[in-house]
Amino acid sequence: MADASASQVLGGESLLYLTDEQLRQGIEAMFFAYRGFTADPDRILQGLSYGRAHHRAIHFIHCAPGTTVNNLLNILGVTKQSLNRVLRTLVEDGLVESRIGRADKRERHLYLTEAGDALEKQLSDAQRARMRSAYRQVGPEAVAGFKQVLEAMMDPEMQRQYQRLRENRG
């Protein structure tokens, strides 16, 4: 069955890259690469009583300062209880500031403090270093393909979130 779909030719283009074996390779590559992707921040966070959830919150608050809790909830795709637990510790520890909204006083707008910014920089420097090294090894064309595949793998809703974040930064 796998070879049946793979041996088709569409407009003269080989579809060998769609075999089950090729797909399996991609799946395993995602698994191993994600491990590397999170390894450096994880190392920094371990022992700080923080984890990946804190890293993600810090990352997106840094990218969109003043974002509301609800907005962050949508981006991260977790429950408010789960996010709240993380935010509470970050506020208690003085890494995140939660300001009551001016227009809508129900909303809390989230900002990183100086200490929060410092940790964000430490974490993202480590993560970017690995990405930069990978990008440099393979060149711009491969990177373009990399992003295309990742975007195509996302759920449509996440695709929109992803594009919105990009637009907000120009």
Added chain:
Amino acid sequence: MADASASQVLGGESLLYLTDEQLRQGIEAMFFAYRGFTADPDRILQGLSYGRAHHRAIHFIHCAPGTTVNNLLNILGVTKQSLNRVLRTLVEDGLVESRIGRADKRERHLYLTEAGDALEKQLSDAQRARMRSAYRQVGPEAVAGFKQVLEAMMDPEMQRQYQRLRENRG
């Protein structure tokens, strides 16, 4: 600093793809894409009292039938206690068979039962469907770039594991 490294030109090739903003985009793409990557199997597993750890174990036992516990440990990168908990439930539920090694009776060789194979197929069909759709949308060149970047992101040890798995399947 970001622009300083980005505005360098090496052999006439633009390095604009190495800006911090480009790297940040890649980081967010990995985050959102991994969510999509695991979404379909997660949906199947929820309610079965199984999780991602069970999926991963099943995947790699399927790919390398007869693999030892220690080998699986290295591939998955977790502690033996963590893996053992997962394997125990899979053996109890009749999805995995654990055979004592003939040459070295300390080793346990792991195999999927028929039921295990059925679940593996269900999970990997769902995951491959998403990969196939993404691959098809972007074409073979983008897929090649995708794999190159992922491989470059892995820790060296994981790179070796990844290549070994590929070689064992031709």
Added chain:
DNA sequence: ATTGGAATGTCAACAACGCTGACTTAAAGT
């Protein structure tokens, strides 16, 4: 043959981080 080490399994405890459900407070909209 005994000893040392390796592979495996098991028990207990703990932490991170998802989840659900129920409930409160406050403010906005109608």
Added chain:
DNA sequence: ACTTTAAGTCAGCGTTGTTGACATTCCAAT
């Protein structure tokens, strides 16, 4: 006034990772 929305809180649970301690079994070397 009434409903809805945003946020926070509490309690409990499940999965999956961690350490530490310990038992068993077997291979290999002394």
